Amino acid sequence: MISRRSVLKAVFTGGAIAGLGVMMPRIALAAWNATAFETDSQDAAMDAMYDSAPAASADVNLKAPDIAENGAVVPVTVSSGLAGVKSIAVFVEGNPQPLAAQFFIPAGTKAQASCRIRMGKTSAVTAVVETASGTFSASKEVKVTIGGCGG
Amino acid sequence: MSTSRRDFARMMGLAAVAGVLPQQGFAAKRQPGDFYEVPSYGNARLLHMTDCHGQLNPVYFREPSINLGVGPAYGKAPHIVGHKFLQHFGIEPGSMEEYAFTYLNFEDAALQYGKVGGFAHLKTLVDQLRGSYGSENTLLVDGGDTWQGSGINVKTRGMDMVRACNLLGVDIMTGHWEFTYHQEEVLSNIAAFDGEFLAQNVLVTEDALFEGADEYIYDEDTMRVFKPYSIRDMGGARVAVIGQAFPRTKIANPARFIPDWTFDINDDLLQETVDDLRDNQGVDAVVVLSHNGMDVDIAMANRVSGIDVILGGHTHDGMPAPTQVKNNGQTTLVCNVGSNGKFLGVLDLDIGKGKVNGFQYRLLPVFSEILPANQEMAALVAAERAPYAAWMDEELAVADEVLYRRGNFNGTFDQVICDALRDHYDAQISLSPGFRWGTSVMKGQTVTMERVLDQTATTYSETYARDMTGADIKLILEDVADNIFNPEPYLQSGGDMVRLGGMDYRCDPLAPMGSRIDEMRLDNGELIEASKTYKVAGWATVGSKSEGAEIWDVTADYLRKTQDVRINKLNTPVLKNVAGNPGYKA
Numbered sequence: 158m159i160s161r162r163s164v165l166k167a168v169f170t171g172g173a174i175a176g177l178g179v180m181m182p183r184i185a186l187a188a189w190n191a192t193a194f195e196t197d198s199q200d201a202a203m204d205a206m207y208d209s210a211p212a213a214s215a216d217v218n219l220k221a222p223d224i225a226e227n228g229a230v231v232p233v234t235v236s237s238g239l240a241g242v243k244s245i246a247v248f249v250e251g252n253p254q255p256l257a258a259q260f261f262i263p264a265g266t267k268a269q270a271s272c273r274i275r276m277g278k279t280s281a282v283t284a285v286v287e288t289a290s291g292t293f294s295a296s297k298e299v300k301v302t303i304g305g306c307g308g
Numbered sequence: 309m310s311t312s313r314r315d316f317a318r319m320m321g322l323a324a325v326a327g328v329l330p331q332q333g334f335a336a337k338r339q340p341g342d343f344y345e346v347p348s349y350g351n352a353r354l355l356h357m358t359d360c361h362g363q364l365n366p367v368y369f370r371e372p373s374i375n376l377g378v379g380p381a382y383g384k385a386p387h388i389v390g391h392k393f394l395q396h397f398g399i400e401p402g403s404m405e406e407y408a409f410t411y412l413n414f415e416d417a418a419l420q421y422g423k424v425g426g427f428a429h430l431k432t433l434v435d436q437l438r439g440s441y442g443s444e445n446t447l448l449v450d451g452g453d454t455w456q457g458s459g460i461n462v463k464t465r466g467m468d469m470v471r472a473c474n475l476l477g478v479d480i481m482t483g484h485w486e487f488t489y490h491q492e493e494v495l496s497n498i499a500a501f502d503g504e505f506l507a508q509n510v511l512v513t514e515d516a517l518f519e520g521a522d523e524y525i526y527d528e529d530t531m532r533v534f535k536p537y538s539i540r541d542m543g544g545a546r547v548a549v550i551g552q553a554f555p556r557t558k559i560a561n562p563a564r565f566i567p568d569w570t571f572d573i574n575d576d577l578l579q580e581t582v583d584d585l586r587d588n589q590g591v592d593a594v595v596v597l598s599h600n601g602m603d604v605d606i607a608m609a610n611r612v613s614g615i616d617v618i619l620g621g622h623t624h625d626g627m628p629a630p631t632q633v634k635n636n637g638q639t640t641l642v643c644n645v646g647s648n649g650k651f652l653g654v655l656d657l658d659i660g661k662g663k664v665n666g667f668q669y670r671l672l673p674v675f676s677e678i679l680p681a682n683q684e685m686a687a688l689v690a691a692e693r694a695p696y697a698a699w700m701d702e703e704l705a706v707a708d709e710v711l712y713r714r715g716n717f718n719g720t721f722d723q724v725i726c727d728a729l730r731d732h733y734d735a736q737i738s739l740s741p742g743f744r745w746g747t748s749v750m751k752g753q754t755v756t757m758e759r760v761l762d763q764t765a766t767t768y769s770e771t772y773a774r775d776m777t778g779a780d781i782k783l784i785l786e787d788v789a790d791n792i793f794n795p796e797p798y799l800q801s802g803g804d805m806v807r808l809g810g811m812d813y814r815c816d817p818l819a820p821m822g823s824r825i826d827e828m829r830l831d832n833g834e835l836i837e838a839s840k841t842y843k844v845a846g847w848a849t850v851g852s853k854s855e856g857a858e859i860w861d862v863t864a865d866y867l868r869k870t871q872d873v874r875i876n877k878l879n880t881p882v883l884k885n886v887a888g889n890p891g892y893k894a
Contacts, residue, residue, distance in 0.1 A: 223573070223799055224556065225559075226558040226559055226570060226572075300799055302787055302791060303787045304801075304850045304851075305560065305741060305788075
């Protein structure tokens, strides 16, 4: 049986799409949406990316901690069972530039993306899944605390 | 060596003759031996200890007079203090139980009933309760915060407690402060521990797995660092005990000591585990040994189904009766057993095929003047202490009033620490973390280095002084207040409010994050301004190591100079919206 470690090694060395997407977003030049990534407004970023505002959906699964262990690297996983997923994006409303990452999902690929995002303060985190038939979202608040003082 | 029931009754008789048993109150209505005689019930007995914080010898420990509940926890256990606590749990005023469970009449009762806890006394009680029930059907479980809290612990990196717990016979444990040693030390401590260390909610990071952590972790598919559960055959039933370590360890304590592990509540993984145990492994009862803190335990019992019992710790709540949470037609018992070695929980379960039919619960205070010391444990405790005795026995000052810590806001011992910090650094303001551990010193007693270490012994006790703006100070107070008073338990981190020296403030626990704190003033009455800079001293930084002296040395220096410890001004906030709150001393 292949070990989890060898899989991870393969992912890291082979360059999975998600991994590359997070570490070097500018590589995906064709899809680089400068307006969306640089704006300080989440609404403006979404406007620049989608035809319509995303609708909240139970079919978008967003996994993120209630409280971040380290605001500099908050693990987020987004997945969806929706058909025809074209892209997955992650927004942090309280960040200076709310759009944190966008992943393009090739046809026939499982719609799941994981990344680690930077958060300056407690904020809503929103995952948006773009499909052929519309745009859907899920949100959750992630608390960022200065820590300490535990009993 | 186990104590027979007859020997035990005889020793109790001797204690009565020696005059340490009470002459009045609830307990006096019973025979001396009865206090610790728990009738056997059902087919499995769980003995539960937690949060002893390294206290191997008997201590004084004052329970809180302020323990506010907000949101769904308002007025409910554990957020009840004083007379309301007595009423809620049916405890006789003036009794030994009043002394054990509340702050009421603390000074007089402490003189009458003496110190509590101590492993030699606890060992006698554990052996008695195991022996009378049948050792094969009894488990001793420890909820953690055991390997930290004394000066010796800092010197041995927790190993003195491992040896003591091995002799005590701890079968299963989980942890929190155990993770404040370096991760290699945590692993070697656990390797030296004779029982099982369980944690379903501590995972290895992907980076660490890539770097070779698979060499030592429990399971690389689930990424669990530690074994998640243990199944034991007890009284003809299969009992599963699942470990739940403190989920906020890397937030409340330095993440730098344990870089390769990640913690959370992980109740989705817990539900999967419970379902698997029930559906596939023929388990009849599911017990979670938790270090979540009681509010989180209650919330978790509402969210995860199929748990019969949560044996909890972290928030140091000594609850004479379990809180019963209904979920999916089932009941989960949530039991919390206090701190500092004061209590031992005794839960007898009647377990049938696939279900718990009934229970009997007692939370026994460990009165060290009544329970005779187990000689073997007494010898071990003395041997562990001997190399450090000269350091810890130094007499620093005399307490002019009771020195204590526990409570949502400032305690008198914290004020001493805050005053020492300001004095040492010539700072306007000082900060001291709201830990819930730390023993008490009675009025007129000598404050030794050991008692100072009881308040300060961590692996990151270095001090600092730095400039902060009024806005920075407000941000810190708001942040810590939200960790205690956020109405959603999953967003709390436990601990009490940060203690302050040199300034006061007003606090509204019911207000939302960012609006709880106002009226921040220096001791001279001057309003603290957001943009103005103040010199602030403190200790126990979780981000990076501070450069200053250890806080116990700073405090000891101050006490040597002061001689008589008197609190001239207790810096404690004015509270809003607490009138009538059962968690507030009226």
